[in-house]
Amino acid sequence: MMLSLLLLAATAQERFEAGDAAAAQNLLEKSPRLSDPVWRYNRAVSAHAAGRLGRAMADYEWLTLRDPEDDAVRINRLLARLDRGAGDDAEPPLGQLARLPLRTIFVFGLLAALVGLLRLRQRDALFRLARLISSLSIFLLVMHHLLLALDSRTVTVQERALLERPEVKARSLLEIPEGNLLDAVETQDEWVKVRTGSGVMGWMKSGDLIELSGEEQ
Amino acid sequence: MRLLWLGILIAAPAQALQVVAEIEPAPARAGERVQLTLRVSSDSRAAVKVQDLGLGSFSLISKGGSSSSTQMTFSGGRRNVVHSSVHRFVLRAPQSPGEYPLGPVKVSAGAQVGQSAQVPVRVVSAGDVVRGAKNTSEELFVDFTVDPPEPFVGQQFTVTAHVYSRVRLEGVADLDFPEAKGVWWEQLENPSRAGSEVVVYSGRRYRRHMVGRIAGFAEREGELVLTGGEAAVQVMQGDLFFGGLKEKTLYANPVTLNVQALPSDARATQVGRYSVRHGYIANRLNLGDVIELKVTVKGDGNIKAFPLPEVRLAPGLRGFTPKRDVVMNEGSTLIGGTLTWVLPIQATVPGKHRLQAMDVRWFDPDKQSIRTARVGPFEFDVVGTLAVPKGDPAAQADSGSAHPLRGPIGSFRSERMTASWLAHPGAILILALLVLLLWLPRKVRSAAGPEEIRRGELELALEAALGVPVRGLGRDELLDQAAQALGVERAAELDEQLSALDAAAYGPSEQTAEAIKARLVAWLGTSS
Numbered sequence: 066m067m068l069s070l071l072l073l074a075a076t077a078q079e080r081f082e083a084g085d086a087a088a089a090q091n092l093l094e095k096s097p098r099l100s101d102p103v104w105r106y107n108r109a110v111s112a113h114a115a116g117r118l119g120r121a122m123a124d125y126e127w128l129t130l131r132d133p134e135d136d137a138v139r140i141n142r143l144l145a146r147l148d149r150g151a152g153d154d155a156e157p158p159l160g161q162l163a164r165l166p167l168r169t170i171f172v173f174g175l176l177a178a179l180v181g182l183l184r185l186r187q188r189d190a191l192f193r194l195a196r197l198i199s200s201l202s203i204f205l206l207v208m209h210h211l212l213l214a215l216d217s218r219t220v221t222v223q224e225r226a227l228l229e230r231p232e233v234k235a236r237s238l239l240e241i242p243e244g245n246l247l248d249a250v251e252t253q254d255e256w257v258k259v260r261t262g263s264g265v266m267g268w269m270k271s272g273d274l275i276e277l278s279g280e281e282q
Numbered sequence: 283m284r285l286l287w288l289g290i291l292i293a294a295p296a297q298a299l300q301v302v303a304e305i306e307p308a309p310a311r312a313g314e315r316v317q318l319t320l321r322v323s324s325d326s327r328a329a330v331k332v333q334d335l336g337l338g339s340f341s342l343i344s345k346g347g348s349s350s351s352t353q354m355t356f357s358g359g360r361r362n363v364v365h366s367s368v369h370r371f372v373l374r375a376p377q378s379p380g381e382y383p384l385g386p387v388k389v390s391a392g393a394q395v396g397q398s399a400q401v402p403v404r405v406v407s408a409g410d411v412v413r414g415a416k417n418t419s420e421e422l423f424v425d426f427t428v429d430p431p432e433p434f435v436g437q438q439f440t441v442t443a444h445v446y447s448r449v450r451l452e453g454v455a456d457l458d459f460p461e462a463k464g465v466w467w468e469q470l471e472n473p474s475r476a477g478s479e480v481v482v483y484s485g486r487r488y489r490r491h492m493v494g495r496i497a498g499f500a501e502r503e504g505e506l507v508l509t510g511g512e513a514a515v516q517v518m519q520g521d522l523f524f525g526g527l528k529e530k531t532l533y534a535n536p537v538t539l540n541v542q543a544l545p546s547d548a549r550a551t552q553v554g555r556y557s558v559r560h561g562y563i564a565n566r567l568n569l570g571d572v573i574e575l576k577v578t579v580k581g582d583g584n585i586k587a588f589p590l591p592e593v594r595l596a597p598g599l600r601g602f603t604p605k606r607d608v609v610m611n612e613g614s615t616l617i618g619g620t621l622t623w624v625l626p627i628q629a630t631v632p633g634k635h636r637l638q639a640m641d642v643r644w645f646d647p648d649k650q651s652i653r654t655a656r657v658g659p660f661e662f663d664v665v666g667t668l669a670v671p672k673g674d675p676a677a678q679a680d681s682g683s684a685h686p687l688r689g690p691i692g693s694f695r696s697e698r699m700t701a702s703w704l705a706h707p708g709a710i711l712i713l714a715l716l717v718l719l720l721w722l723p724r725k726v727r728s729a730a731g732p733e734e735i736r737r738g739e740l741e742l743a744l745e746a747a748l749g750v751p752v753r754g755l756g757r758d759e760l761l762d763q764a765a766q767a768l769g770v771e772r773a774a775e776l777d778e779q780l781s782a783l784d785a786a787a788y789g790p791s792e793q794t795a796e797a798i799k800a801r802l803v804a805w806l807g808t809s810s
């Protein structure tokens with residue numbers, strides 16, 4: 066099983082490097098591993114190269130939230146934004162907390178925990194400091210994971226109008242570009258009520274949106 | 283020049299002080315500032331002190347300073363020395379017309395005392411024309427003229443000061459324009475060099491010098507009397523050797539204006555000769571773009587106060603604080619300039635928008651009618667593309683599909699990055715466990731000594747040998763359990779050893795309790 070997955074990934078990479086990014090993405094999606102950052106990254110770059118900016122933006126955002134210090138993801142996300150054009154992206158809940166330098170926090174927390182264990186018998190001031198730092202780190206990391214769970218954002222897979230009501234003939238409020246991050250507020254049959262980063266609320270069809278966490282709505 | 287009232291008191295022969303009080307102008311106008319001059323002569327060197335001004339209904343505003351001189355003469359082989367001093371005071375005349383006495387002014391110089399005569403002062407009402415004030419001085423007078431004499435409320439009138447002279451006018455030290463309540467004044471640029479011309483006035487030739495001008499705007503209609511105009515001028519008397527410069531204060535008659543009322547729907551701040559222009563607004567905008575509605579008013583009038591109508595914005599349009607900029611004309615006799623008014627507007631909703639027309643109105647004093655300039659209406663489409671912030675690199679990519687796709691940098695990843703492992707929930711779980719260890723209470727160490735530890739060992743050995751918990755059992759119960767588990771003989775042996783242990787622990791014994799206990803533990807180990 067693992068071997069077949071590796072072969073599939075290798076084939077997708079070959080396709081990607083041969084210039085067929087769309088085929089590479091399709092190959093990757095045959096064996097979805099949504100919680101795997103490597104798979105996510107590979108799908109993001111292949112979707113980006115294939116011009117599927119909605120999918121690329123969704124994956125880049127997913128990766129950014131899990132490791133904001135990943136330079137490759139940050140740069141490619143910026144390039145995807147440039148390719149997409151100006152947008153009105155919604156921020157994750159408690160945006161600043163969601164973009165914490167997790168890597169640094171984890172390393173600090175781990176070091177502090179080890180120091181604390183070494184001073185476990187003494188239970189002196191150094192022990193208490195180490196315990197405080199490691200506890201704070203774990204608190205931030207856990208909070209971050211909770212926020213990720215609360216993140217209800219979606220991404221547009223193509224340029225679509227934001228409608229005043231959940232009707233096809235409703236008045237258009239805005240044109241939302243492909244790859245724009247929106248907050249999903251409410252769902253009504255095949256319609257999703259969304260909010261842009263600047264707070265404009267409107268309706269879009271669920272087929273035009275993909276969730277950050279995974280697949281099309 | 284007004285009449286000068288002079289009161290002189292020649293001191294009595296017994297007094298060595300001579301005091302002369304003069305007041306200027308006379309007659310004075312009600313509430314006007316007047317100057318009291320005291321001239322004191324004495325043969326004493328002592329400083330002159332003013333004991334009492336005898337102000338009566340006048341009030342003292344300020345002291346105007348003093349000067350002194352000494353004159354020495356020889357007559358018939360005798361030397362005479364006279365010390366003279368001049369003291370000036372600025373007074374406020376009474377508020378109602380009438381005859382008022384001023385003085386006597388009492389002064390002292392060392393041991394000498396003296397006083398002036400009482401000076402009767404006639405006070406006339408503020409608006410009264412003082413007969414002959416203009417031309418009683420045949421040589422010099424100041425005159426203020428107003429143009430236009432019948433302005434509208436809010437229309438500029440210019441007050442110009444002329445000095446008419448038949449003597450050589452060297453300069454103007456001070457110029458006070460006539461004033462009145464209910465007038466707003468604006469300074470005009472005065473000529474740096476007063477030009478002059480020869481005019482004939484009352485059959486006499488004068489040289490007329492324009493010495494200053496100021497612009498006024500009346501705030502209400504009706505008769506308006508401007509009073510208090512005066513000029514301090516310097517004239518040459520005699521020649522430079524025997525004469526010299528002398529400063530004279532010239533007083534002017536009040537100037538009367540008849541201010542005309544405006545139409546009922548015009549305001550004082552809207553009077554002038556104006557032209558209005560406005561900018562245009564593109565008929566197609568992007569959502570979020572800020573557009574500027576610009577109105578320019580240019581012309582003569584009190585443009586600083588010119589009001590612009592409020593703009594009512596339809597829903598979907600947001601107005602910001604308007605900018606107002608006034609550039610005044612320089613060097614002109616008419617107050618005026620250019621007022622630029624800019625209202626930034628932002629469309630917040632796409633679609634068709636209409637900016638209602640607004641009327642800019644003003645009263646033209648030349649045409650004596652209200653004029654109106656209409657600005658707008660403006661209609662424009664706002665398209666639903668989001669606003670592009672300037673300088674945002676992403677913005678440059680917002681030109682539609684014209685630009686090529688940039689694509690990502692780099693290729694696939696084959697293995698998980700270290701950082702992503704660190705962010706993995708499993709890693710966080712490990713860290714959480716470590717932190718939990720740090721928070722666990724410290725394991726309670728037994729504070730018991732070796733004796734109790736060994737008792738613990740004994741207890742363990744008993745439990746191992748008997749196969750039952752022994753804590754809480756009495757001696758007999760324990761021996762019963764031992765008899766069952768080890769047999770009667772070994773139970774009896776256990777009983778002996780326990781007795782020996784008790785004896786060693788609580789009484790005299792050849793063996794220590796530790797040794798007995800160790801042996802007992804070993805014995806139990808072999809028994810089990």
